[in-house]
Amino acid sequence: MxxxxxxxxIGARFAFERLHNPERTLLGLSLLAWLASLLAVTWNxxxxxxxSSPTLAARLGAGIDILVQPGRILNEIVAWLTMILAMMFxxxxxxxxxxxxRSFRRRRGRAIACFLAGYAGVWLAAGLLASVAxxxxxxxxxxxxxxxxxxxxxxxxxxxxxxxxxLALRRCHRTVPLVPWGWKADLGCLRxxxxxxxxxxxxxxxxxxxILTAHNVLLCATLAILLFxxxxxxxxxxxxxxxxxxxxxxxxxxxxxxx
Amino acid sequence: xxxxxxxxxIREDVWELTEWDPTLLWxxxxxxxxxxxxxxxxxxxxxxxxxxxxxxxxxPLAVNxxxxxxxxxxxxxxxxCQHGSWFFLPWHRGYLAYFxxxxxxxxxxxxxxxxxxxxxxxxxxDEEPNARLVRKEFLTPTLPDASPNALADASREGPISMVxxxxxxxxxxxxxxxxxxxxPTFEAGVGSASFGGPATGFHHNSGPAGDLEAVPHGSVHVxxxxxxxxxxxxxxxxxxxxxxxxIDRLWQVWLNRNPAFENPxxxxxxxxxxxxIHDASGQPITFTSQDVLDTRAPSLAYxxxxxxxxxxxxxxxxxxxxxxxAGQKPPxxxxxxxxxxxxxxxxxVTTAHVTVDPTVLPTAGAALAGAGPGAGRVxxxxxxxxxxDNTSSYRVYVNAPEGVSLPKENYAGLLPMFGVEEASDSxxxxxxxxxxxxxxxxxxxERMKNARTxxxxxxxxxxxxxxxGNKVPDLKVGRISLYYS
Numbered sequence: 001m002x003x004x005x006x007x008x009x010i011g012a013r014f015a016f017e018r019l020h021n022p023e024r025t026l027l028g029l030s031l032l033a034w035l036a037s038l039l040a041v042t043w044n045x046x047x048x049x050x051x052s053s054p055t056l057a058a059r060l061g062a063g064i065d066i067l068v069q070p071g072r073i074l075n076e077i078v079a080w081l082t083m084i085l086a087m088m089f090x091x092x093x094x095x096x097x098x099x100x101x102r103s104f105r106r107r108r109g110r111a112i113a114c115f116l117a118g119y120a121g122v123w124l125a126a127g128l129l130a131s132v133a134x135x136x137x138x139x140x141x142x143x144x145x146x147x148x149x150x151x152x153x154x155x156x157x158x159x160x161x162x163x164x165x166x167l168a169l170r171r172c173h174r175t176v177p178l179v180p181w182g183w184k185a186d187l188g189c190l191r192x193x194x195x196x197x198x199x200x201x202x203x204x205x206x207x208x209x210x211i212l213t214a215h216n217v218l219l220c221a222t223l224a225i226l227l228f229x230x231x232x233x234x235x236x237x238x239x240x241x242x243x244x245x246x247x248x249x250x251x252x253x254x255x256x257x258x259x
Numbered sequence: 260x261x262x263x264x265x266x267x268x269i270r271e272d273v274w275e276l277t278e279w280d281p282t283l284l285w286x287x288x289x290x291x292x293x294x295x296x297x298x299x300x301x302x303x304x305x306x307x308x309x310x311x312x313x314x315x316x317x318x319p320l321a322v323n324x325x326x327x328x329x330x331x332x333x334x335x336x337x338x339x340c341q342h343g344s345w346f347f348l349p350w351h352r353g354y355l356a357y358f359x360x361x362x363x364x365x366x367x368x369x370x371x372x373x374x375x376x377x378x379x380x381x382x383x384x385d386e387e388p389n390a391r392l393v394r395k396e397f398l399t400p401t402l403p404d405a406s407p408n409a410l411a412d413a414s415r416e417g418p419i420s421m422v423x424x425x426x427x428x429x430x431x432x433x434x435x436x437x438x439x440x441x442x443p444t445f446e447a448g449v450g451s452a453s454f455g456g457p458a459t460g461f462h463h464n465s466g467p468a469g470d471l472e473a474v475p476h477g478s479v480h481v482x483x484x485x486x487x488x489x490x491x492x493x494x495x496x497x498x499x500x501x502x503x504x505x506i507d508r509l510w511q512v513w514l515n516r517n518p519a520f521e522n523p524x525x526x527x528x529x530x531x532x533x534x535x536i537h538d539a540s541g542q543p544i545t546f547t548s549q550d551v552l553d554t555r556a557p558s559l560a561y562x563x564x565x566x567x568x569x570x571x572x573x574x575x576x577x578x579x580x581x582x583x584x585a586g587q588k589p590p591x592x593x594x595x596x597x598x599x600x601x602x603x604x605x606x607x608v609t610t611a612h613v614t615v616d617p618t619v620l621p622t623a624g625a626a627l628a629g630a631g632p633g634a635g636r637v638x639x640x641x642x643x644x645x646x647x648d649n650t651s652s653y654r655v656y657v658n659a660p661e662g663v664s665l666p667k668e669n670y671a672g673l674l675p676m677f678g679v680e681e682a683s684d685s686x687x688x689x690x691x692x693x694x695x696x697x698x699x700x701x702x703x704x705e706r707m708k709n710a711r712t713x714x715x716x717x718x719x720x721x722x723x724x725x726x727x728g729n730k731v732p733d734l735k736v737g738r739i740s741l742y743y744s
Contacts, residue, residue, distance in 0.1 A: 007531045007532065008531075010526045010527055011460055011527055011532070013527075015527075097449070098449075101449040101450065101594070102449070102594065102738075103594065104594050104616050105594070106618055167686050170685065170687070170688065171685050171690070171691060174691045175643065175692045176692070177738035178738065179599070179600070179738075180596075180598075180599070180616070232460050235334070235688055
């Protein structure tokens, strides 16, 4: 284990020394996002419904109503963008390097921006849907919330071993040829960002959804580190992340049982 | 067979051996013995081949219902081949060295000599008229005692004809050129060429191949074809090991050419990644790049009978241009031009155009705007080549005139499609990015400038197919780009 950690540290230091400016910027933004998260802990700003609705459909409707309140949806967008910057941007070092160094220098920033817009758009859309789901769930009884929490971590743990996830992780390492000029170049980068976002969502989405039920910055940070390590290989082992998620699932299940 | 000297086993040129030299005879017997072992045995022939790559549905020797190694073992020990990576050379060195020890152990078990060493196939030897041919010992169906010959027990694309018992597979000068030995830099940056490949971690994905990996490594794989022509079956062909012994030897030849030609000194290459494998007794071990730098070390214990510089007789000194000192980063490159779209490669000749970005040209520096000593280098990138036709290689020419016979002065390099099918499959371990090759065309640009045939704004790139086999050509170059440093 110590040898593995030592080797990992060598690789990490080497990779950091070889970062180009776009990648350093990406990591810088991620760090700022983490600081903002620690300060604001925006995920705790989930409102409690005044009235607990009896049916799922009613709760879903109430959840949507809350989300579309003025200022509320903006809060959610800011929160999800902060999450994307903090947790997802470090996973994009390789594709951002590809976009940067395979683009003409004069349009490098624009190419990266198009890529990140496509990527973030996918996660933002998924995140807002997740917010509606969360708002629906938390208006239920505490037992329901705990069961959903335990179930989501269990599903996320099992998902680590799915073929769909494994194939998506392989696609995360893929590069594509980039059109060099004009609006097609922007579209190509945007499309690359969207496909990377889609595959990232398949790989990381269930775990992220599970973490959403926990609202714990330390858990988020641990998940982010494990995802970053896993991102290093297209055939990475599923066990470390699955182990973490299964442990939390087990702990939450105990809470459910002891009521 | 040369006796071991001081415990160091001597790998010999296979074309220097007599007919059915003990080296080849015992190799055949060992292959037969290893082939009889179950696939679950790490010292079996099929297990050794699967270390490189393995696809169950494409295993020509698969037996229904056979017991396979556990999923955990397959994940840890199989499908480990490093391509498009600076680990290409050290990983294959370790792979070959432990294979050699396993073969030697089998030979000793059968009562053969403990001096046995893997021979190498020096197909680039201009002084050996048969160098590009496959020796008869790998083609004839029986051994001298009339028993079946395991060395011939492989599926190949040919031979096209026989020359005194040896097989001509159509391997030509382009396939075995040693231009890679003139590449001064081991490690590639994005867009630049290199001898050894780009810096990566443990690597399945097909990033840009180093020059040696491209030619003659990839081109000979394609040239022989059949099992040798695909990642997942290459190790099943007994020729694979002789081919890679030569590739390994050329690494040492490159190091010997020029004191400035050095391996990376980064810990990230030397020690950060450990590869899992089995030793001669079937016990699991690991090795790093650092562990395989000295072939005479006790864990490897071999040397080549000839690592002299084949280019020295041609009067070619080690290449000029910027030389990356060990431990330093490769020089940064700048994208200068590209094709507007992907290029579908036809079955004979394909022409494409690369436009130099007008905003880059005035600031391109010495590489494009000037020429001569001290100028930067110019690289032609063939990015994200995808398709399934792994039986073809393509000769690339720049600014060649129209005509049947393209001038050698315009020749830029060779693109062998070894591994293209696996590299193109996004569901496969190799990621789906396809193959990317980088051709150093600095000298070609200089020649054209001196001949006043270079046009600043645009390049014409011509691809000429050399094809074997019956696969429909379906290859596409994702983008052609021009970089300078």
